[in-house]
Amino acid sequence: MTTRTNTIDTVAIVGGTHGNEFSGIYLLRKWQQTPSLVSRDTFQTETVFANPKAFEANKRYLDCDMNRQFSLEDLANNDLANYEQSRAKALNAQLGPKGDAKTDFIIDLHNTTSNMGPSLILLQSDAFNRQMGAYVKMKMPDAVVVLEDQVTVEEHYFLSSISEQGVIVEIGPQPQSVIRQDILDWMDEMTAHILDFVDLHNQGRLPELPASYEAFKYHETLKLPEDExxxxxxxxxxxxQDADFKPLKSGDPIFTLFDGTEVSWEGDYEAYPHFINEAAYYDNNLAMSLAKKVTVEV
Amino acid sequence: MTTRTNTIDTVAIVGGTHGNEFSGIYLLRKWQQTPSLVSRDTFQTETVFANPKAFEANKRYLDCDMNRQFSLEDLANNDLANYEQSRAKALNAQLGPKGDAKTDFIIDLHNTTSNMGPSLILLQSDAFNRQMGAYVKMKMPDAVVVLEDQVTVEEHYFLSSISEQGVIVEIGPQPQSVIRQDILDWMDEMTAHILDFVDLHNQGRLPELPASYEAFKYHETLKLPEDExxxxxxxxxxxxQDADFKPLKSGDPIFTLFDGTEVSWEGDYEAYPHFINEAAYYDNNLAMSLAKKVTVEV
Known part of the structure; x- marks a missing residue:
């Protein structure tokens, strides 16, 4: 088989999609100074600073969240012309265009204020992604795999959906506008494992991988309590708080109102909260995402 | 003795001096709904939202750091007219004027991204403050007392220097623009103990306090490593990272350069870092404050 997804010729590592998530931005600087750290024999690597203006302003974004601007519909809508919408179109021209992209694989680097540890977010669950998750978990036992394959890659609005294959590296907890060494080191390590995986995949030299592993499949998003x-x-x-990827059962307390009242979660499944109390989600009054635990067969 | 500092008739609790430090802002709302929580028999309590525009913008400040605008010289300089400088003059008129203030005691509520726990920052070490530290530590064993008495209150440029007596309640770790319940609860509790202390002090009914306690006296501020x-x-x-108030000895690693080089601290005293990697300090490339451990005699 030599279908396009089976060989990755071009990889883009993207940092600073959100301007106050510093790990990727500082890693890009390091890799631009020493490109050999992210180069491998079987593909070309490009590094991309997605939202330099937001970084200058020390904000997540200037006008709107960059990592929600990559639906095919929005990319084609020239009336969407604020900074991030324009920058999204420029990145789509540089790395894409989405649907027929010159870049085969995008690694988009993010931080969260949530206690998610080193998380690898997969946007689809084809063999390539299932193997990548297995490889990264084998090399990095702390790693958590999150599946956001509830829609197709083309239907996703994330930056990393420009290319046919793309992942989000999501490392926390780190406050906005801070560099923590532990978080930086995790991101550096996870990125290296992903690049190694792609290189071994291209060479058909993947090591023996576990037959299956545990992952967390996105299910729903909960809002913070609001009045009328x-x-x-x-x-x-x-x-x-801080209990990302720990089970939440029906009846467990989930919110505390400012008047002291405790609110329980009344769900009909065992949920695995993540992105718990993520600072950026306050814009939309979101409290956390809930996942279901799944077994990924490799 | 009936000197002015010996009876506190008016107390102001200030939140939102920095717009992205949420604990104080949400506690103000709660106390405004239920004023009895912060009222005591022997004084009047006022609650003040210091920087509402910065909160709306979800930023620490719009133009400059509000909590550096309260030197007598700057308050008298009418050419300093940006938002925070103007708001500082308005607050000085409302609560002060500094040097002859109608408010006897200010409690200014802050959060830090650093792992400082519930910290009480005292701006002077007279008997009133020494006893307050003892009382708060007795009631709240997790509390840490920090002395920033290196200059007189009048020479301080903090908001809480408007009044003859003032303290800063500094609770972390909490990312900017997030509400953590543990941090909120600590701030709520520490504020209540401070109010109780003032009430007992006014009544001459302070309980027996420990003869002495451990505190951390500000000594110097370190910058992050910079190139030329x-x-x-x-x-x-x-x-x-996260080792606030843990001893740092000469030769201990303190920084890691992005190229991997480790840098040691070469000091001639046993230092107690705090405000370690505080997000807001990146504006000035500051890495942390260093204190010396001292014993406060009550």
Whole structure:
């Protein structure tokens, strides 16, 4: 088989899609100074600083969230012309165009204020992605694999959906606008394992991988408690804070209202919260994502 | 003795001096809904939202750091007219004027991204402050007392220097623009103990306090590593990250450069870092403050 997805010829590593997530931005500088760190024999590597203006402003974005601007519809809509919408079109021209992209694989580097550890977010669950998750977990036992394959890659609006294959490296906890060495080192290591995986995949020299592994499949997003005017009236319960990827059962406390009232989660499944109390999600009054635990067969 | 500092008739609790430090802002809302939580028999309590525009913008400040605008010289300089400088003059008129303030005591509520726990920052070490530190530590064993009495209150440029007595409640770690319940609860509790202390002090009914306690006296501030162009070339060493108020000895690693080089601290005293890797300090490329451990005699 020599279909296009089976050989990765061009890889883009993208940092600073959000301007106050510093790990990727500082790693890009390091890799631009020493390109051999991210080059491999079987593909070309490009590094891309996605939102330099937001970094200058020390903000997540200037006008709107860059990592929500890559639906085919929005990329084709020339009326969407603010900074991030324009920059998205420029990146699509540089790396894509989405649907027929010159870049085969995009690694988009992110930080979260949530206690998610070193997380690898896969946007689809084909053999390539299932193997990549297995390889990264084998090399990096702390790694967590999150599946956001509820829609097709083309239907995703993330930057890393420009190319036929793309992942999000999501490392936390790190406050916005801070560089923590532990988080930087995790991102550096996970990126290296992903590049190694692609190189071995291209060479048909993947090592023996585990037959299956545990992952977390996105299910739904919960809002913070609001009153009838949409004003926030509560916060994440202290038992749930920092408990990313720990099971949440029906009846467990999930929110505390500012008046002291505890609110329980009344779900009909065992949920695995993540992106718990992520700072950036306050814009939309989101509290956390919930996943279901799944077994990925390699 | 009935000197003015010996009776506190008016207390102001200030939140949102920095717009992305959320604990104080949300506690103000709660206390404004239920004023009895912060009222005591022997004084009047006022709650003040210091920088509402910065909160709306979800930033620390719009133009400059509000909590550096309260030197007597700057308050008297009418050419200093940006938003925070103007707001500082308005707050000085409302609560002060500094040097002859109608408010006897200010509690200014802050968060830090650093792992400082519930910290009480005292701006002077007179009997009132020494006793307050003892009382708060007795009621709240996790509390840490920090002394920033290297200059007189009048020479301080902090908001809480408007009044003859003032403290800063500094609780972390909390990312900017996030509400953590554990941090909120600590701030709520520490503020209540401070109010109780003032009330007991006014009544001459303070309980028996410990004869002495441990505190951390500010000594110096360290910058992040920079190259000759002032560009940041390194970060806080992973051993020091989160190790606020843990001793740092000469020769201990303190920074890691982005090229991997480790940098040691070469000091001639046993230092106690705090405000380690505080997000807001990146504006000035500051890495941390260093204190010396001292014993406060009550």
């Amino acid at each position: 005017n949409g004003e926030r009236i509560g916060m994440v319960h202290r038992n749930v | 162009n002032g560009e940041r070339i390194g970060m806080v060493h992973r051993n020091v």
